[in-house]
Amino acid sequence: MAPAHAEEVTAIAARVAGDDGKTRFVADLTRPVSYSVYVLPNPYRVMIDLPGVAFDLGPGSSGSGLGLVSAYRFGPLGKDRSRIVIDTTGPVLIAKSFLVKPEDGQPARLVVDLVKTDEKTFRMAHEADTAARPQVPAEPEADDTVQTATAMPLPVPKPGTEAPPTAAERPAPAKRADGKRVIVIDPGHGGIDPGAIGIRRTKEKDVVLAFSRALKDKLGANKNYEVILTRDDDTFLSLKQRVKVARQNQADLFIAVHADTVRGASVRGATLYTVSEKASDAEAEALAQKENRADIIGGMDLGTENEEVTDILIELAQRETKNHSIFFAKKAATQLQLVTHMTGKPTRSAGFVVLKAPDVPSVLLELGYLSNKADEALLVSPKWQAQVTEAMAKAIDTYFATEIAARQ
Known part of the structure; x- marks a missing residue:
């Protein structure tokens, strides 16, 4: 040593x-x-x-x-x-x-x-x-004002203060001079937070990082894209930091990647989640609560903060952005079901903190479940990763092609 x-x-x-x-x-x-x-x-x-x-x-x-x-x-x-x-x-x-x-x-x-x-x-x-214990305030950051706050924790406006700007009042992100679409891929967990652990002791943080790197390489071959990973090593990032990467880089699409565990070893398959104030079902709500508590590993307990700010975050969220997120999730589900097993409800919604940036279309891709032997074997398979990254690349190409056509 x-x-x-x-x-x-x-x-x-x-x-x-x-x-x-x-x-x-x-x-x-x-x-x-x-x-x-x-x-x-x-x-x-x-x-x-x-x-x-x-x-x-x-x-x-x-x-x-x-x-x-x-x-x-x-x-x-x-x-x-x-x-x-x-x-x-x-x-x-x-x-x-x-x-x-x-x-x-x-x-x-x-x-x-x-x-x-x-x-x-x-x-x-x-x-x-x-x-x-003394409460040490966090150092102020560029996007911590009410006007631009889109990540946890968001300050709750005090009575008598100016109300948060509406979606129409907030300036749209500047368009890139080179015309490239910015895609931010967010491998979940990392560092001190291993995420889920599989039957064969496979760690979620390792699986999703490997997949995210492979997806970045696949998308990087397209000269029309700039692809950014929120983390490219075994580093812990808070939910707030992950959203901040997307907003600072004016992302056109944000993809959070996870591979969880659930009760019941028979449950398997991929799922795509979008943000919603009301979860589409009990399973989606349970998963959102579990993932939203990831910041506890870093010492930021969101138990009470989440309740205080959820209404503000949802109010700020642009309807157009939500619609784009849902549109992409459906495109991705169509491509994924051709190459991998999907759950019975391949597209769902819940209140994931990491998906709540109001000006960035965002989805959470649940690759599969480490609590299932078949899924765990696929998640560590380079061949399977290549097939799924190819499917995701096709979905992204279709999404942006359709979006551009709709605006012309």
């Missing part, structure tokens, strides 16, 4: 010990570092926030659980932030946490002791901790 930079702190090992009553988590560090630790519900987990710590864990640090810990994961949240997420089997309290300084050739150690508790005690401790 290469030596760490003098200014860099690296986590070089992690382990869990204990039982169902008390469990200890230990991370070995190259030197002591500041940290904060707290619990979060739904699902129960412990968050350890660190400055920009690198992770170079050895083969003994598998991330598997023991006692009160079901699993743990880790990764960067940006240039200067890192996080360890400890999933727990139920409600826990942090009995104590402390740092051990390095000595006698041993590394520094970050220790967190967890004890089992009941839901009521956990809730009281969580509420007290939330009230005590």
Whole structure:
């Protein structure tokens, strides 16, 4: 292992010990570092926030659980932030946490002791901790004003303030000088967030990144397209950051790519989702709620924020953009059913946060289900990926050709 930079702190090992009553988590560090630790519900987990710590864990640090810990994961949240997420089997309290300084050739150690508790005690401790912890506002970003806000979190206008502009009042994105259509492909999850995990331990974040890269290569052969990936490596992005990539690049089409799991190993096939205030069915609603909670991995719990802003987001959403999204979803479903298995309802709708940019036609492509053996085998097959990317490319060509014809 290469030596760490003098200014860099690296986590070089992690382990869990204990039982169902008390469990200890230990991370070995190259030197002591500041940290904060707290619990979060739904699902129960412990968050350890660190400055920009690198992770170079050895083969003994598998991330598997023991006692009160079901699993743990880790990764960067940006240039200067890192996080360890400890999933727990139920409600826990942090009995104590402390740092051990390095000595006698041993590394520094970050220790967190967890004890089992009941839901009521956990809730009281969580509420007290939330009230005590300072709320650090996010740095302002270019699209965080009410006028241009289209991603989470959107500020709720206070009484007496100017109302958000209507769709007609907002300026349309400037057309590109080269006439190219911009397509943003968004591989779901990434980094600290693996997404769904298949029967054979296939990770959703890996499958969708491989597919998205293949789709980019296929579309990149068309000189009329500029194709952008929201992530091209194993990086965590919040839902807000994903939408921001589409809006900043004035995307003509946004495609989120996922491969989830569901109850029942027999459920399989691809599905295309568009945004809607009211879900088309219970399954679509459940999937939207699951995907909208992805930001919890990064520490942004959307449980209450989503309720506050959904009405505003839907009000801002342009009807024309929604219609374009639905139109493309139908085109894509027509092509996909020629090369792969589709679910019984190949086009559905629900309130996916990542699809809520009002000026970018957006769809979520559920490639298949990692909870199904047949789907999991296809999802990792280069031959299947080639067939599906070809179908998607045809659908995109048809969509833009039809759109251009309609405007002439």
